[in-house]
Amino acid sequence: MKQLRLEPVKGFRGEVNIPGSKSISNRALLLATLAEGETTLVNLLDSDDIRHMLAALKQLGVGFKLSDDKQTCVVQGLGGPINAAQPQELFLGNAGTAMRPLCAALTLGQGAFTLTGEPRMEERPIGDLVDSLQALGADIRYLKQPGFPPLTISATGLKGGEVEISGELSSQFLTALLMVAPLAKDSVVIKVRGELVSKPYIDITIALMAQFGVKVINHDYRRFELAAGQKYRSPGKVLVEGDASSASYFLAAGALGGGEVKVTGVGKLSIQGDVHFADALAAMGADIEWGDDFIIARAAKLHGIDMDMNHIPDAAMTLATAAVFAEGETCLRNIYNWRIKETDRLHAMATELRKIGAEVEEGHDFIRVVPPAVPKHADIDTYNDHRMAMCFSLLAFADCGVTINDPDCTSKTFPDYFKQFARLTQA
Numbered sequence: 246m247k248q249l250r251l252e253p254v255k256g257f258r259g260e261v262n263i264p265g266s267k268s269i270s271n272r273a274l275l276l277a278t279l280a281e282g283e284t285t286l287v288n289l290l291d292s293d294d295i296r297h298m299l300a301a302l303k304q305l306g307v308g309f310k311l312s313d314d315k316q317t318c319v320v321q322g323l324g325g326p327i328n329a330a331q332p333q334e335l336f337l338g339n340a341g342t343a344m345r346p347l348c349a350a351l352t353l354g355q356g357a358f359t360l361t362g363e364p365r366m367e368e369r370p371i372g373d374l375v376d377s378l379q380a381l382g383a384d385i386r387y388l389k390q391p392g393f394p395p396l397t398i399s400a401t402g403l404k405g406g407e408v409e410i411s412g413e414l415s416s417q418f419l420t421a422l423l424m425v426a427p428l429a430k431d432s433v434v435i436k437v438r439g440e441l442v443s444k445p446y447i448d449i450t451i452a453l454m455a456q457f458g459v460k461v462i463n464h465d466y467r468r469f470e471l472a473a474g475q476k477y478r479s480p481g482k483v484l485v486e487g488d489a490s491s492a493s494y495f496l497a498a499g500a501l502g503g504g505e506v507k508v509t510g511v512g513k514l515s516i517q518g519d520v521h522f523a524d525a526l527a528a529m530g531a532d533i534e535w536g537d538d539f540i541i542a543r544a545a546k547l548h549g550i551d552m553d554m555n556h557i558p559d560a561a562m563t564l565a566t567a568a569v570f571a572e573g574e575t576c577l578r579n580i581y582n583w584r585i586k587e588t589d590r591l592h593a594m595a596t597e598l599r600k601i602g603a604e605v606e607e608g609h610d611f612i613r614v615v616p617p618a619v620p621k622h623a624d625i626d627t628y629n630d631h632r633m634a635m636c637f638s639l640l641a642f643a644d645c646g647v648t649i650n651d652p653d654c655t656s657k658t659f660p661d662y663f664k665q666f667a668r669l670t671q672a
């Protein structure tokens with residue numbers, strides 16, 4: 246196994262142009278496919294999750310051209326659903342933003358599709374989405390465990406009408422349903438059952454759908470109406486913002502590192518909820534400055550916080566490792582769905598924080614971190630979870646440094662992460 250030893254950081258400063266948002270890249274690729282006309286996606290993310298979506302679209306016969314640096318993609322829209330004359334088996338890795346939306350989108354046309362993924366994908370639920378698609382007439386069958394991929398779809402179209410969906414485990418189910426709803430035969434009304442988690446991701450979905458000309462009426466995230474007869478139309482060009490979750494590591498590093506760090510490509514005009522990570526970091530005492538498309542973090546003495554993190558589940562992980570450097574304990578609440586992402590993140594985070602000497606309480610849906618007096622060097626396991634690797638890079642700000650096992654798992658969303666981290670590190 247590859248290991249990366251990060252020596253204690255003496256200083257950390259500079260500017261990072263954050264790579265494109267995973268959430269926006271994969272949504273925009275799918276909407277551009279379903280839309281009428283040609284769409285140019287600018288600043289597309291080049292990472293595993295996007296490669297899985299692109300490979301699937303290519304296999305399905307969708308026409309697109311990627312630039313040499315893979316950050317510009319011109320998509321020839323189908324002007325309607327995806328159809329396939331031959332059965333297709335699509336491998337989607339561990340990309341939730343490919344698996345859930347494609348599962349919904351492939352019910353719209355004609356064809357037989359099998360969706361598979363990495364072993365961890367077979368443990369990530371999809372049943373709530375499948376139930377709702379079946380209520381709209383979809384024929385979907387599980388190949389192994391009921392409620393989980395892999396699955397097969399025999400597509401004949403969706404009928405529309407009123408449908409319920411549970412929002413309790415993942416907002417990606419509602420996102421997937423919203424994106425396909427305009428292509429159902431009749432108008433669609435979606436009622437959300439239970440508490441909707443990760444709400445701001447629904448705003449990203451609705452904002453992207455609006456760019457492609459479709460209007461969603463949102464009644465307080467409980468009921469959504471999509472009028473019949475709406476069509477996706479290419480807006481010509483879509484500019485993908487920098488990824489706000491990826492920005493969180495550099496902002497935390499700026500707050501810890503003695504210098505000023507500026508992230509560009511994401512700022513106060515962002516449509517991503519994860520920019521509010523900067524507010525949480527400010528609540529810990531960090532000095533944050535906002536621009537329209539940049540955020541600056543300056544070093545400050547941090548103190549612990551006790552906060553509900555349901556709105557920013559991905560970036561909240563960064564706070565768990567930043568908490569090691571804060572005065573007093575930190576409690577991050579309402580994060581049950583950490584357990585069903587790339588790994589059981591509540592357990593993984595607690596286990597690895599204990600290795601560096603923190604006292605950690607792992608609750609059913611919260612984590613409490615009491616910082617150690619002096620952190621200890623440890624070999625940190627990353628559980629094939631990009632965010633574990635990126636979060637624990639912050640331990641380089643301790644006098645003991647840190648060793649990251651399997652650092653290349655950042656390829657899911659940020660292949661260049663450790664290169665950028667090294668570039669801002671002052672010898």
Ligand SMILES: O=C(O)C1=C[C@@H](OP(=O)(O)O)[C@@H](O)[C@H](O)C1
Pocket residue numbers: 267268269341342414415416417420442443446558559582
């Ligand atoms: O819609 C999206 O792009 C995402 C939604 C979130 O998932 P959940 O809704 O499952 O929390 C987030 O964790 C994931 O990385 C991306």
Ligand SMILES: C=C(OP(=O)(O)O)C(=O)O
Pocket residue numbers: 339340341342559586587632658
């Ligand atoms: C939860 C994540 O990914 P996915 O899109 O696969 O759900 C993540 O990137 O933190």
